[in-house]
Amino acid sequence: MAREGARSKDSAKPGIKEVAAVAGVSPTTVSRVLNNRGYISQETRDKVHAAMKRINYTPNDIARAMLNGRLNLIGMIVPYVSSPFHAQAVQAVERTLAENGFKMLLCNSANRPDLERSYIDMLRRNMVDGVIVNSLNIGAEAYAEMGLSLVGIDCDLGETSVQIASDSYGIGELATRRLIDDGCSRILCLRNNSRMRMPANKRTDAYHDVVEQAGLPALVREVEFVKSDDEKSAVVAKILDENPDIDGIFAGDDTMAAICLNVMKRRGLSAPDDIKVVGADGARRTMTFMPDLTTVRQDIDRIGELAAQSIIALVNGEKPESNTKLPVELIEGKTA
Amino acid sequence: MAREGARSKDSAKPGIKEVAAVAGVSPTTVSRVLNNRGYISQETRDKVHAAMKRINYTPNDIARAMLNGRLNLIGMIVPYVSSPFHAQAVQAVERTLAENGFKMLLCNSANRPDLERSYIDMLRRNMVDGVIVNSLNIGAEAYAEMGLSLVGIDCDLGETSVQIASDSYGIGELATRRLIDDGCSRILCLRNNSRMRMPANKRTDAYHDVVEQAGLPALVREVEFVKSDDEKSAVVAKILDENPDIDGIFAGDDTMAAICLNVMKRRGLSAPDDIKVVGADGARRTMTFMPDLTTVRQDIDRIGELAAQSIIALVNGEKPESNTKLPVELIEGKTA
Structure with missing residues (x-):
């Protein structure tokens, strides 16, 4: 029922055609502006942006991804997000991704090889741009075969991947x-x-x-x-x-x-x-x-930040530091 | 670099172009069929579907979502996934979603209204089918306006939403x-x-x-x-x-x-x-x-499971129990 509401709402929303009509250009031109493709004069670009603003048009990330092959979507695989290390790491990764316009699909593998494999399939079908792995229960080849950007937290995912770990x-x-x-x-x-x-x-x-x-x-x-x-x-x-x-x-x-x-x-x-x-x-x-x-x-915060920054760099075709080892510190308590 | 690998790999799989060639139509027509847009005759539609079948073209989840308007994607907003309640709830929600073929986009709002609003925009742009909210720092109208399936954990998101909470x-x-x-x-x-x-x-x-x-x-x-x-x-x-x-x-x-x-x-x-x-x-x-x-x-496990089951039911057009209050239990320790 809620879904029906969504559909009728969506169809009422302005689309590329409406933007084109208001801007006095073709829908193809609007699409080019949105995807930053082909030559577009600054004047045309301004007209399209003004029209988008005027009719309150928000482009949809998915439609854009279909055109430019990039969703800015990162999969993150942990065994259990409720374990203290993983909870803090996931939080740091997600905040850093969000600050840079990226999103996280969270996966709890429970350290089960079968679940980890099914998450890999799911992430591939969902066109993620990269994967951050925080627990490896299958051969790293399964990730290499995805042909995507890879960051391992305490995991070696192979030659082309980035590895972040404490000492x-x-x-x-x-x-x-x-x-x-x-x-x-x-x-x-x-x-x-x-x-x-x-x-x-x-x-x-x-x-x-x-x-x-x-x-x-x-x-x-x-x-x-x-x-x-x-x-x-x-x-x-x-x-x-x-x-x-x-x-x-x-x-x-x-x-x-x-x-x-x-x-x-x-x-x-x-x-x-x-x-x-x-x-x-x-x-x-x-x-x-x-x-x-x-x-x-x-x-842990730094590990999460670095993992997020590294996967973004890889997705952007940059070459981040491939192997970072972070220092650790003895905390004196009262149990030893 | 890893990204390049992905592209060459993708190009080996049959794509829209190959479907178009086999069907004897233009790629635009295939795209229109996939996205259910514009006027397409039944004859053309059948030719495209037959071609897709013949060359074993599987639209990925994203392409299919463009086709049927559904990604099986749920946004979940918590203040901090590192807090013990939220970590356990997110884990239970994600496991239950995954068992039912749904995926979770995780959002840490830090209880900041500005971040919560930007997450709503992000989730809308990414065509999520529903949102589970575990911390409300803005008016519930902002969610109602999304026109999507909504489940609040300890949050009242309005009349059409489901609410799961402990007593x-x-x-x-x-x-x-x-x-x-x-x-x-x-x-x-x-x-x-x-x-x-x-x-x-x-x-x-x-x-x-x-x-x-x-x-x-x-x-x-x-x-x-x-x-x-x-x-x-x-x-x-x-x-x-x-x-x-x-x-x-x-x-x-x-x-x-x-x-x-x-x-x-x-x-x-x-x-x-x-x-x-x-x-x-x-x-x-x-x-x-x-x-x-x-x-x-x-x-907490039951809260997470119920939240996931409820959002799936809503997305499927079913009518789950709209307000569930779970019993709580005093645990005798030694601090009182």
Whole structure:
């Protein structure tokens, strides 16, 4: 019913023909002015713009896109927009896109390869100009085959793409060193299970290097990012049962750090007294909810801005910096 | 550069020109058939359709939308997708839309009327089929004028729209009663300053009713949702300075509850011993980060699903339930 209203409204709206009649030019000329194509004198251009203003004509982006092959539309694929890192990154990307006349089609892949593939098909059918990917669960070729502008946040999408990431090795290094400096000798490292080789894996590489240099044993366990918090809690409880000597945890990200602290609390264990805990990411909301968390902060706003600026540059045929690694910072809290 | 790849790839697929050649008509005629514009005889129309079928020409979603006036595209306006309620709602809406072949254009209005207006223009230019609004900072007429399907989450967008909201009065009632049952006699109620009359205002209405019935004084203060956490902290600190007898806080939402708890902690005050604090919303991530928070939980996933289902029904010309109020639940934590 609302749709019927829309249609009758649309058909009453002035179109190119009406603009042409008022301006005293042909519809083709109006179309050329709108799309900036062919030679048009300034005088004609002014007449057309005056006519558009006079009859309150707003050109439609879709019609224009059919003509010039460009919608200024960007797809963004995240696993879950409700996770603190992705929520803040999506917000920064969208604001930066909007400030530059671009729009975002949001996709939550839940880290499922099948959903990610169907989003790629959807984005292709909808003529997006570029894709920002924040979680890769399929081969990067699937994106390369789109032949579009590509930006990976913590994802390598291939040679012609742009990659924006924090210094992942630095995250693992700062967190692990902090725990060793605190006197921990049996440090657990939690990591998301990632099907793909992603820069974030370097957090674990750094953990391995740092504990080895310190002559300490490595203890790495995977926790599936897609599991529910209850399931993750059960995994953490089992790890603590099997390794009662754990005295430090590099949780991989802040949500896992929160889950570890909650499991510990239910067992009467506290941080930093019984087990020291360091998270990673430091999203704004997380720090408001858990101001005592010791974590390694990424500059998520900057990551989002850079991702948006890079995809716009690529769409415009420019060549932005292809690989940006942003510095990270240890935030001293009270859990380590 | 990536864009060039896209163009050459596209040109390999059959296009309007190829359809025209096979049908023995001009490309303009094909375009007219696709866009249902101008006079076209049935015979020509049939020839074009046969040619499209013969060379396996599939108009993309955009071209098809030009044909049938429908993109299956929904705009969603939130103030900040990084706030826990909105992040979870957007995720639930997007997943439900995607499962039904619809797509979401995400808009972060930052609660700024100017941005909200420019998003409305953008959505209109992009031929969205409907809009889901989760924060209203301008008159609802601006949406009604779009002539599209409309769903308001906690927003009344006018007679022909659908409204999905939690029982906002229940939120204020449960929270305030909980504080009174706890023995509080000087209860502060924080609220977002809302320019518009929104259902969420009923949280404060309930607070007023409940404290009045209990013979207690009302103390309501506004905290602008758009301010930074530091600015909000300063506002809370000032309120506590001016009202040292406050022994209970209904914080309006969980983020404000976290900010109150942080300000209290810096002054050596703890909850529930010195001041009891109750939040509202109970987003999944919030409860992981603050498992001890006493709050009133909304069924955010259900709100998102219903909003998506309702907008799809409206776009399909069906008549979904126009006003759904979802129950809320007091979550017993340790801050009250």
